[in-house]
Amino acid sequence: MHNPSTFDSPHAAPARSTWLRFASPALFYPLAGRMIPFLGAGAALFAAVGLYTGLVVAPVDSQQGEVYRILFIHVAAAWMSMFLYLVMAGYAALGLIFNTRLSFMMMRALAPTGAIFTFLTLWTGALWGKPTWGTWWVWDARLTSELILLFLYLGFMALQAATDDTQRADRGGAILLLAGVVNVPIIYFSVQWWSTLHQGASINLTTAPSMARIMVTAMLLMVAAFWLYSAAVALARVRGIIAEREPGAVQKIGGQIGGGQPGAPAGGSRRGARTEAP
Numbered sequence: 336m337h338n339p340s341t342f343d344s345p346h347a348a349p350a351r352s353t354w355l356r357f358a359s360p361a362l363f364y365p366l367a368g369r370m371i372p373f374l375g376a377g378a379a380l381f382a383a384v385g386l387y388t389g390l391v392v393a394p395v396d397s398q399q400g401e402v403y404r405i406l407f408i409h410v411a412a413a414w415m416s417m418f419l420y421l422v423m424a425g426y427a428a429l430g431l432i433f434n435t436r437l438s439f440m441m442m443r444a445l446a447p448t449g450a451i452f453t454f455l456t457l458w459t460g461a462l463w464g465k466p467t468w469g470t471w472w473v474w475d476a477r478l479t480s481e482l483i484l485l486f487l488y489l490g491f492m493a494l495q496a497a498t499d500d501t502q503r504a505d506r507g508g509a510i511l512l513l514a515g516v517v518n519v520p521i522i523y524f525s526v527q528w529w530s531t532l533h534q535g536a537s538i539n540l541t542t543a544p545s546m547a548r549i550m551v552t553a554m555l556l557m558v559a560a561f562w563l564y565s566a567a568v569a570l571a572r573v574r575g576i577i578a579e580r581e582p583g584a585v586q587k588i589g590g591q592i593g594g595g596q597p598g599a600p601a602g603g604s605r606r607g608a609r610t611e612a613p
Contacts, residue, residue, distance in 0.1 A: 360437050360577045361584035367570040374567035378560050385556030393549050402466050407550075409459035411557040412452045416484060417519050419449035419565060423491075424516045427509035437573075439505035440580070442512065443495055444573035448565050450488035456481055476525040480518055487515040501580065 357363045389407035396403040423442050430438035460478065461471045472478065491511055495504045521528075578585045 358435050358437050360440060360581055361588060363437055364574055364577050364585060365588055367574050371567050371570050374563050374570070378563035378567060381556050381560035381563060385553055385560055388549065388556060389553035393553055394547065399467060402463065405459050405463045407553050407557050409456060409463060410554055411561050412455040412459065413481070414558055415561045415565060416449060416453040416456050416481070417522060418562075419445050419452065420484060420487070420512070420519060421516070423449065424512045427512040430505065431509050431513075436580075439501075439509065440573050440576045441569065442509065443505070444569045444576055445565070446488055446492050446495070447572070448568050450485065450492065452561065452565075453481065453485040453488055457485065476528070477522060480522040480525055483518055484515075484522060487511070487518065 357366055385407065390404055393404070393407075395401055423445050426438045426442040426445075429435055430442065457478070460481075464473070465471050491508050494508050494511060498504050
């Protein structure tokens with residue numbers, strides 16, 4: 336059986352920081368529900384402005400012509416594919432160190448979105464590579480390491496689905512994520528470490544961008560849109576996981592918010608929990 340840590344208890348010591356109280360899934364569940372609409376609306380707004388700026392306002396590239404516009408999706412998706420994996424690995428470390436249930440739930444909730452962005456990176460890269468390199472795919476260091484990242488995401492999700500023992504699946508998945516972290520710097524620095532077809536970074540922290548300001552603006556808008564989308568979807572998904580794993584806590588919260596019947600049962604079946612997931 337699971338041995339909850341003090342981080343998971345909604346009745347922890349008063350001296351604990353306010354934000355740390357939300358490490359309890361029961362307390363985090365309603366907070367996530369309040370945040371989702373704002374994050375979703377922000378994602379839609381930034382995506383609309385970013386796509387308009389990149390596809391309409393930004394000028395034609397002098398070397399690649401119109402085909403370069405795919406980078407506004409490609410680069411933003413690539414950044415998010417690596418960022419989400421690092422976030423998942425961070426939750427994995429927190430879960431293993433502090434035994435927090437919510438950390439494992441967030442780790443699981445982020446995986447499908449990270450896999451989607453990794454696939455989108457590879458797909459848009461192929462669409463970009465055909466007219467510029469003359470081929471859909473090459474075993475380039477960056478492409479290959481990005482493909483490995485997709486396999487890591489898929490392997491993690493397969494491991495989660497392979498057993499009904501959630502504690503065992505959580506810990507096994509966390510170990511897999513931490514072991515795969517080494518692949519992220521390989522993806523990022525592969526262009527510098529090896530001679531590859533893939534072009535170098537257009538934006539980094541040490542030099543000025545090698546592209547027009549309007550192009551950088553469009554790219555950053557799309558990054559913001561993808562980040563907000565990832566947060567909204569992950570919070571919606573983690574609410575479903577909380578409802579599935581801890582239906583009693585969710586029903587208790589629903590009774591408190593909606594003025595439920597005092598005699599309503601605190602527990603619930605797994606089937607009933609699924610109907611409450613967003």
